[in-house]
Amino acid sequence: MAAVSSVLLLNPATAITKRSGLNHFAVPSYLPSLKRNAIFRVSSMAEDKERDSSEPTPSKPLESAAPPKSIPSKPKVSTNFGDILAFSGPGPERINGRLAMIGFVTAIGVELFNGQDVFAQIQNGGVQWFIVTSALLTAASLIPLFKGVRAESESNGVFSSDAELWNGRFAMVGLVALAFTEYVIGGALV
Structure with a gap:
């Protein structure tokens, strides 16, 4: 099985294998591998404008995130x-x-x-x-x-x-x- 998968990884044209009646796709070796548990950083556009894009920022753990801002209250309606x-x-x-x-x-x-x-x-x-x-x-x-x-x-x-x-x-x-x-x-x- 290892010989078949190595042949499939070298030749992308034969990337489909038949195993137990199901189609399986082999990923060519020249494609980057996907890492599990990768660190993703989410920021808003407002923060991006304030931050200088040339200096890297370390990612903060979720626990140390700033508390959410208070929701503005409903505007007063006129009773006039x-x-x-x-x-x-x-x-x-x-x-x-x-x-x-x-x-x-x-x-x-x-x-x-x-x-x-x-x-x-x-x-x-x-x-x-x-x-x-x-x-x-x-x-x-x-x-x-x-x-x-x-x-x-x-x-x-x-x-x-x-x-x-x-x-x-x-x-x-x-x-x-x-x-x-x-x-x-x-x-x-x-």
Whole structure:
């Protein structure tokens, strides 16, 4: 077996051997050998800029590594009324999206139950329900925002703040599309 392996190491063209039905590759002798337990050094780019590349640095054992730097705390969020209800603030789109989700589901539900289109629902007491629902939902949405709690900090998994924003956007478009379609056809969609 030693004679076969030495012949294979000398001739890379015959580097494949058949032994016990499996293919084995012999490594030619002119390739560098791989050392076990080699010392690897890992450094960040920030350390490389500070260090002079011409002088060698001894590798430090893992135990003597510097302790990790403290993680910066979360930035304080503004609880100012103007910041919360600003155009790019956390309040308007979230509140309008929540109202649109409730409005779309309610409009479809009443339409399936009574057969009334959106405009008939508004004429038959829908404005009062809209005002009450808007006031309650706006208060429930603004109280956590004034306390400094953001939906992004409390969300994870399927029920994330991004999912809520997208569902609200789709509900806003859906409610407008429902009203427009019922206006064009002149009656209830369902």
